Amino acid sequence: MPARDRLSLDPIAEARRRWAGHGWEAAADGMAAVTSLMRAQQIALARVEAVLRPYGVTFARYEVLMLLFFSRAGSLPMAKIGKRLQVHPTSVTNAVDRLESAGLVRRTPHPTDRRTTLVELLPKGRELAVTATEELNAQVFSRPGLPPDSVTALVSILAEMRHEAGDFSGPRPSSSDTELPAVDHQ
């Protein structure tokens, strides 16, 4: 994260004005939204990866680890990982390859379905998951650089957008859902 010179004006606000000034008013807000999303993701990812780097995992691999961490048996089929994380099967293969090389997970055959291979979280991986998460929580997640209201509003709006894009079919979680007690359903 190089300390780049900060600009005096918000470049996205400027771009939005230029869009509007060019007769593209109807699309100006959408353009600003998409561009903001790109930049904000970049910022968030950089913060997360900086914390994760000492542990030798990327965010993609950390997500795999956490998925296994929260799974009942501590293991999941490759395909299920891909679906839950919304990534390509090849990306799962790649991520698991590296996690396996690092001794954090292990591939084991599925007991009944011989097509599928299970990914099993090893003790070392479980330990790393906890440690890295506590570090992430402390350094990033518990201080996202926004007031709490904005954070929940952001989550809510993005959930709406993801739902609209077809990420999940169930009811769109409203912000009030986030206040409900944890219902354990598998």
Added chain:
Amino acid sequence: MPARDRLSLDPIAEARRRWAGHGWEAAADGMAAVTSLMRAQQIALARVEAVLRPYGVTFARYEVLMLLFFSRAGSLPMAKIGKRLQVHPTSVTNAVDRLESAGLVRRTPHPTDRRTTLVELLPKGRELAVTATEELNAQVFSRPGLPPDSVTALVSILAEMRHEAGDFSGPRPSSSDTELPAVDHQ
């Protein structure tokens, strides 16, 4: 964009519940925000790149094109492009290399400062900028998959986040700023 199976439940809402159920309440919302950001960006980027693909440019290169398009002289120094788009100098070199190969821009020496090279938008690049933008406006920016209120709220929240992260030092644009007429200032 493969038509992946949509999940029944919002995976991020589930992860948030698990975080909370594990004693990590203070970080649960932040985790959900960061994860949502990642996924939403992926969705938005996929939509944009799908529109841009026929034109042979990526979003990164399209942004360079638009920056030049809106510049007074139709040309900018490399360094200025990097600062405005918040990307590394190497990324600018890379993007300009490809834009130049495609005959969309041209490198020219700076008249007074012989260190800097100017990137000049060529007619073909200007034409592509307009055409691609109109396509993007029609297919993505003018229908972001969110009600207008949510779009402006999103832009506002992300602006707050970017400002907090040090992206720009000026006043944080409030949502009301987006309603102001286009003031042309260079």
Added chain:
DNA sequence: ATCGGATAGTTGCATGTCCTAGTGTTTCTT
């Protein structure tokens, strides 16, 4: 006038992600 630091841009290299396409195996469906 010149020395040294800062700036501009490029290059090479490594890492990581995503995607397509093709392969082989296994399971499900009819």
Added chain:
DNA sequence: AAGAAACACTAGGACATGCAACTATCCGAT
């Protein structure tokens, strides 16, 4: 039993990012 579908892997390419090293140029301070 035959065909369709699902699962995982491999190879290869495109792309963005980041760091380090290098050259050339500019500019400020002595």
